[in-house]
Amino acid sequence: MANTPSVPETRPDGLSSGEFRAWIERSASLLGEAREGLNSENVYPVADGDTGTNVWSTVEAGRAALAGSTGGAGLPALFAQGALVGARGNSGVITSQIFAGIAAEFDSGLVAALCAARKKAWEAVVKPLPGTILTAISSAAEFAERCEKKNKVDVARAAWSGAHRAAIDSALNPPVPEAAGVIDAGAHALERILAALVEVLDPASAPLEGITFTPASVTACEGESDGEYEVMYLLASSDVEKVAKLRVDLDALGSSVLVVGDVPTWNVHVHTDAAGGAVDAGMKAGVVHRVRITTLTSFVASGTRRVITVANGPGLQEVLEASGVTVIAAFESRRVGVDEWIDAAEGAHEVLLLPHDKAGKSTADEALIVIREDGARAAVLPSRSPVQSLAAIALHDESKGFDAVLGEMTEAVAHARYATLAVARRPFLTFAGECAAGDVLGLINGDVCVVGKDLAQAACDTATLMLGEGGDLLTIVIGEGGGLALAEAVSATAQSVNPHVEVSIINGGQAWYPLLLGVE
Template sequence: MRDWLDCAHRALVEHTDVLNDLNVFPVADSDTGVNLSTTVGYATEAAQLIEGNDIGELLQHAGRAALEQARGNSGVLVALTLTAMGTSLEGSTRMTAGELRDAFSAAQVRCWSALTDPVDGTLISVLEAVSKVSLPENSQDGSNQQLSDWMDLVIARGSHAVIETLDQLPVLHERGTVDSGALGMLIVLVELRAALTGDLTRHNPVPDIIRDYSDHTGHKDKHDSVGFEVMCTVELSALDAAELRHELDSAGDSVLVSAVSETDNGYTWRVHVHVEDPEEALELMRARGQAVNVSVTSLGSDEPQVSP
């Protein structure tokens, strides 16, 4: 798992530019590549600090560390994916295909529930697709061979799910490109297969998708986005978190509120929203609790990021 996270981070860094160029949903702020690679980088660092052979414990620790400092909508979702997979795999020292399929399903549900208005054609669509891949019947249940064979099916279905995003979101259909976050998730899954099988020679569909379904020259609309992305981590009760989500829904969009870890007084939550007035969002967050790891980023790519 440590090797997987490290290789996934490296692969996301390698593909940062193309992922940024593909980023048009939910806003064309050209930062999905940076957000995914940075967030998985936090997870990679955290995974190196935990000892033991419990796969679930390692992924939970890495996911929570990444979630505390996650960048952007896509970064929060990939951190939630790791955390949910870890919860599902807790106590396991090796993985079977069936256990990993359950972990993917748990991740899809966790990501879906964190969003106020989830839609098809995104990173979550890839998780949903791979969680439904049937286990191979021509290999022994629970065997390494079954896991290896199943991961090939996962990559094939994940690739198809990425290409399907072109017709699931109107903005992607208009441009003739796939969703950036969905492609990023496929990159992560390809590295998972390589880590589990040790085989680096299997067909990697990512270059084919980039060749056929990406705009290599960048998109002209990336400077058209207005408003700000506001993020923070805050300690709240479940009721306060629900009320904050409702308030942010009224103030902006792309709202994401998800628990990071349990505390004596409730939970720490990672909060994300896009708004026209960042001060309005910050006031709502701070009225509920002490906001930390705060960032305010202009959705116009020429503007700097500031951390109040």
């Protein structure tokens, strides 16, 4: 019995699932061959020489998602999701959105799919500019629409011609002046992807004549960066309003902002001087994971790396200093001054600042400007509690490069939920209900979640709420008004919630807060 063709195959410009898979295979091959040439053309948005690698890696991530599938109709969507999750760099994220558009209209034929790809790509970029991969996909879709013969071979060839023309034109009409005379690497990469489609549909045409690579000059690559760091991470969030706000927040922090995907998985990209702030913004929108931070500015480091944090109790100071970091003692919950951060960083060539509260984050951000002006590579991590600092410090590895350590420690902060047990000094209304002066408050990630009369009960309730969201390690830091008996009661409650949880108890000695809790 003959196989019934899928819906796309019944249209003159429709692709079969087999043709789509072959297109991806050929795209990966052509991009792999062109990778170094594309890297040499990388000027915009920052001349970091990785556009070819990023687009190729993104396509490879989507290709890997297809590896275990033998299905037909869902292949484009499966590829698009794999590309989204594995996207690398600005051009890689946009490429993932081009394929998301193709997947959305795959059954409607190649013309409709390319038009959807154009729409999806342009919507992804907060501040789009011409002369880029965006112009190339627009030109490809326009040429496909204008193609008189609506069969898939002619439509594919028309789309390739449009991208080919746009890529060449990008050297004459660049997104930024310093890119004049250089083919845009992202546009050129899309030309290679569409060339792969033509070669699959019309093998006799292979290989299509490509565009000669135009390596950027040293002068072009010396343009000012649009941020010290490229920050990328995946975000798990079902709150589209918070995701929309994240786009706005990131736009205020940097440039080349991309927040793409759909509920519940989003890919986030930004160029910024505030790597920690970019991750912190994501933490307010959902759960951040797979953090990757890359330095975009040229920097030659030699000498020491210094991790600097704050201890608000003598016991915490002892534990932190034993881990080999520089500690600013801020007992009695006093605010850490800007000069203290600067003084602690003096003489270091690489500096990582780990605040212990919101006020400390503010002064660390101010100090960061001076520390960088003094010639150090530096970043502020988005920590808000000593327990987050402890989680990050545990991953610090002197043998690893700055970018790798910054990414790993930042992700550790993002994954460490924190809580503070405090006593209300006055009555007020909280999200957990009304509280009176003297009531015990359990604040999780800064929000009041528990109000009670008994310290032990409030502490146990807070730990139960935290572990209800998962976690294998509970850190308990005993402070003024706490005690070992209280910590052990919380530990027992935690193990009743999760028998496999590991509990670490530290006598921190911090004022005002009987307990600090951390869950990883």
